[in-house]
Amino acid sequence: MEHEVEATVSGIGAGFMSFSQKCVAYGFGFIDVFLHTMLIFGWSAFTEMYKKEGYFRISQIMVYAASFAGLIIFMLGVIRDYLGPGFSLIATKIVLTLGYVMMWQAVPGELDNLLYGWVLQYGAGVTLMIGNLPNSRLFEWSLFLITVNTLGANLSQFNGQIWELISDSTSLTSCDLSAIWGCLTIFSIFTGVLFQPWNTVTTETRAGRTFLSIFRAGDLWIEKRETSPMANVKATMKCFASPVYISTVLLFSVGNFISHMSLSLINDFIFDRKDVIEASGSTYEDYLSFFNITKTVINTAASPILGFLMQFLRNKYNAEKYDERLIQLVWPYILFVLSLGLMTIGVFQSSIGSIWLVFISLSFVMRIGYFYELFSVEICFPYSTMGIGFAIIEIVGGVINFAEEPIIERNRTTGELDWFNYTIAAGLGIALLPVFIQLPLTFKHGTTCHTYLDRTRQKMLKEQVNENGDNFVKAGKIQPQE
Structure with missing residues (x-):
């Protein structure tokens, strides 16, 4: 047909x-x-x-x-x-x-x-x-x-x-x-x-x-590309001075670090509260299983719900008041900060309720951290920069992950989770920085500095739209392959 x-x-x-x-x-x-x-x-x-x-x-x-x-x-x-x-x-x-x-x-x-x-x-x-x-x-x-x-x-x-x-x-x-x-x-x-x-x-x-x-x-x-790979990398890097990219790197790095550190220490976190767990009539193994189930259920349910919300709201915002791309990231950002805040409260407590609070909030942090990275680069950056864009975010997050080792080593030698707890709290503080870095651009109230740093990204996005408009036309009748 x-x-x-x-x-x-x-x-x-x-x-x-x-x-x-x-x-x-x-x-x-x-x-x-x-x-x-x-x-x-x-x-x-x-x-x-x-x-x-x-x-x-x-x-x-x-x-x-x-x-x-x-x-x-x-x-x-x-x-x-x-x-x-x-x-x-x-x-x-x-x-x-x-x-x-x-x-x-x-x-x-x-x-x-x-x-x-x-x-x-x-x-x-x-x-x-x-x-x-x-x-x-x-x-x-x-x-x-x-x-x-x-x-x-x-x-x-x-x-x-x-x-x-x-x-x-x-x-x-x-x-x-x-x-x-x-x-x-x-x-x-x-x-x-x-x-x-x-x-x-x-x-x-x-x-x-x-x-x-x-x-x-x-x-x-x-x-x-017409340019060499190195020239292509250099041209791409100019786009990443944007406050939008800096915010994405910060949020992903925090979410990625906390996710991996928590996965490495979750067994110890549960074991540290073994007395409370056994007093409730359960076992360490039960709660390890509960964590895996909670993580799976929340991650599975959260993704399509957030995706549907973003798709539904994609064309619902007033373009005169908001940046039509950046505004789509506001809800994931709010949920990420809220989840990390609840996790911070939970790790400093030792009750059954706090254990479940950590399980639930950590599951959201794990999901939304990757979710935010994917959507920020997919929505807000040109297609020609995505490969390197994702890679740099992962590299920064990877370098920061080296800080896990002393935290894990302290737990191994002393049995204490104090460094783990303080790191979660510090991550919450870092996650709040995009309020000052990215949100002004989102609501079109950015300073001259915001606008200047974001100029290359905006220019490349406009060129991408214009290029697609020039190169793609409504074809006549095309017989698709079956």
Whole structure:
């Protein structure tokens, strides 16, 4: 059936994705995120499994994975911004496979260090989640579908429990399961080439093309920039002096640091309140299970609700009073600060109620921190800067994660969680800074300094809109591929 689509002048009739192809691409992207982002939220389950198998220094794996992953994301981001999302997708899955191969070869007590393959897995997994943003732009409700896609990351935490269950009930070890996941990654390389968009998809056109359709049409399958990779990085960096980017870095870094530190110490946090828990008739194991369930339920429910809210309100704001892009981030910001404030109250108490307060608020902090990062870069920055933009945020967050080690070490040597508690409170203070950095721009009351620092971002966004307007026209009749 013929229908009108928006296409490039040079690409009319060149095999743009039909609606059914878009759905298939989105589905495969969701599966990728589900399979490979498990370390973001599910490390506690892997910790228990590795302890049973006799591995050592497990707590440091998460610290180093979160700390060094930014370098991997940066490398893949340069590929994405310079050569296009298609090449970035393949490169990401190759790195992911290497991570699984390393873990496959790990041996308890002998080759424990090969578990640092999680560093590669984590970096590639986060990049994979980011790299699937174009799949959401294929549809009208792109903001909502981004949050649905991140549900894959939320559900991915069950992979740790699935691994542990399989390991306990069969003869398969964590190494064997790493090999299986590596094979699934190799298979997904082929599905990426066959079904997922190879070109940069924009919300203005929603036109995607697979590698095969581009190859068959004889078109260029490399979206190579005219400048060198380094020149492209330098040009992109000018955009990141914006108060909007600074606020995004601050919020993500706080959320990421607190999330990973809390996941590393949540077992100790619960054990520290063991007397209170047992007095209530429950056990340490019960509350560890309660935390995992609470985290999963809240993360799963919060994403689509926030996504629906942002999609619904996308065109409801008065553009004369508010910045139409930045205003969409206000609700996630308020919820993030509120959650972190409640968590701060909870960690300084020792009652059953405070334990649940920490469980619930931490779950929101974990979810909204990543949520805010994704939407801030997706909504407020040009597509040409996204790969590097995400990477720098992850690098800064990763460097800050090195501060986890002395906090974890103090708990290990003294059994105290005082540094952990004070760090949560300090994070709340940092999270309040965007009130002065970004909100003035949001409500169009920014100072001259705000406007000056934000000028490059605004200019690049206008150029992007104008470029799409010049390059994309209403095509005549195009026969979509089925």
